[in-house]
Amino acid sequence: xxxxxxxxxxxxxxxxxxxxxxxxxxxxxxxxxxxxxxxxxxxxxxxxxxxxxxxxxxxxxxxxxxxxxxxxxxxxxxxxxxxxxxxxxxxxxxxxxxxxxxxxxxxxxxxxxxxxxxxxxxxxxxxxxxxxxxxxxxxxxxxxxxxxxxxxxxxxxxxxxxxxxxxxxxxxxxxxxxxxxxxxxxxxxxxxxxxxxxxxxxxxxxxxxxxxxxxxxxxxxxxxxxxxxxxxxxxxxxxxxxxxxxxxxxxx
Amino acid sequence: xxxxxxxxxxxxxxxxxxxxxxxxxxxxxxxxxxxxxxxxxxxxxxxxxxxxxxxxxxxxxxxxxxxxxxxxxxxxxxxxxxxxxxxxxxxxxxxxxxxxxxxxxxxxxxxxxxxxxxxxxxxxxxxxxxxxxxxxxxxxxxxxxxxxxxxxxxxxxxxxxxxxxxxxxxxxxxxxxxxxxxxxxxxxxxxxxxxxxxxxxxxxxxxxxxxxxxxxxxxxxxxxxxxxxxxxxxxxxxxxxxxxxxxxxxxx
Numbered sequence: 185x186x187x188x189x190x191x192x193x194x195x196x197x198x199x200x201x202x203x204x205x206x207x208x209x210x211x212x213x214x215x216x217x218x219x220x221x222x223x224x225x226x227x228x229x230x231x232x233x234x235x236x237x238x239x240x241x242x243x244x245x246x247x248x249x250x251x252x253x254x255x256x257x258x259x260x261x262x263x264x265x266x267x268x269x270x271x272x273x274x275x276x277x278x279x280x281x282x283x284x285x286x287x288x289x290x291x292x293x294x295x296x297x298x299x300x301x302x303x304x305x306x307x308x309x310x311x312x313x314x315x316x317x318x319x320x321x322x323x324x325x326x327x328x329x330x331x332x333x334x335x336x337x338x339x340x341x342x343x344x345x346x347x348x349x350x351x352x353x354x355x356x357x358x359x360x361x362x363x364x365x366x367x368x369x370x371x372x373x374x375x376x377x378x379x380x381x382x383x384x385x386x387x388x389x390x391x392x393x394x395x396x397x398x399x400x401x402x403x404x405x406x407x408x409x410x411x412x413x414x415x416x417x418x419x420x421x422x423x424x425x426x427x428x429x430x431x432x433x434x435x436x
Numbered sequence: 437x438x439x440x441x442x443x444x445x446x447x448x449x450x451x452x453x454x455x456x457x458x459x460x461x462x463x464x465x466x467x468x469x470x471x472x473x474x475x476x477x478x479x480x481x482x483x484x485x486x487x488x489x490x491x492x493x494x495x496x497x498x499x500x501x502x503x504x505x506x507x508x509x510x511x512x513x514x515x516x517x518x519x520x521x522x523x524x525x526x527x528x529x530x531x532x533x534x535x536x537x538x539x540x541x542x543x544x545x546x547x548x549x550x551x552x553x554x555x556x557x558x559x560x561x562x563x564x565x566x567x568x569x570x571x572x573x574x575x576x577x578x579x580x581x582x583x584x585x586x587x588x589x590x591x592x593x594x595x596x597x598x599x600x601x602x603x604x605x606x607x608x609x610x611x612x613x614x615x616x617x618x619x620x621x622x623x624x625x626x627x628x629x630x631x632x633x634x635x636x637x638x639x640x641x642x643x644x645x646x647x648x649x650x651x652x653x654x655x656x657x658x659x660x661x662x663x664x665x666x667x668x669x670x671x672x673x674x675x676x677x678x679x680x681x682x683x684x685x686x687x688x
Contacts, residue, residue: 251666269521414503
């Protein structure tokens, strides 16, 4: 090998290692932003269920940290595209990150809202059965978000699929919780005002499920190169099955 | 000029003209998607206010067209980045398009929901004053979305600023409409079920205002290179003022 080619090869390897490190850095930032958002959801739900107004206030005041993370990572994505001109899989990864952080930020917004509503209804009497339902719903959407981020971290399309599956169940729980709240309002119209704040919070939880589903869909796109947004659960299932069987063929 | 340099210059000009045509194509597709979304909002609001269940149904069935437009334009954005490796302003434009169509698609989702709720409450008795308020709110958020897209089409940061300004007013109208609905529910608890569908629709209108504000913020970023998301109206105002004065200095 002549010296200049060797130099070039070393340079390219060096550049590619740096690039890999940059991609890894972005990936870690997304996961750390996800951790932040997850603790916001957990605190917001806790505040709502326990009637802890102080905690609710704190959640709604801390949303700026999630927002700042989004702006930073978004800036990094733009810089990496401009500087590295990534192709194929790498480009898809950076673009999927840009979308994922938008959904994470919106999940943060929903947690902020729940925190705000929680502080408004903190001192009110609370119907036990409804709040048990809300607790279950909150725990399920948190799990969805965690699974969506795990799927993203491991590029695991099967796990991403399980998020879409869970959303079907969460939508059912949401409908049933809304019906409970309505029954309560009809039985005692004086509760309409506080119960509406509860209803908005329940709605916010349901939206967190939707955003987590979006993140799962970006993962399927990232792994399989197929955009599965706006398709049915069955269609996503087929794409994931074809990814798995292609991976198996490659392994044979 | 030697022939090979001339050839290269011609080639570059040719490539750049093709690239410009591709950017123009994307821009036009965004505006046409915007037109589609706008007519979805208009029809959904009409269905809700006139109690036209058939129209509401049609709106909710037609959301797939908005979704398809999003997937197509998103695919084009990815291809253009991979093929053209755009820099600076061009890259910012393509990334802003990718974000704008996500918000347009979510506006389409909100219109779909309003359509669905409209068909559920179509045959119910409707409180006139509340529905007049809803009509005004719907017309204001439609105007916001139109202005956001106009700002995008003309890269007009002043107009983008006016969208953020309008959102403050829309949030006020939203709060007042919610209060009206609640009064109605308290006066006659039998209306709780249908009024909740009305409330969800009002909430959807408010979110359309939020998404339009997002689009306006992408335009400010595009023109001024400064990310103004998650900042106050006053902060956005300052950025826009500095863009205007820079433009004026350049013109002097």
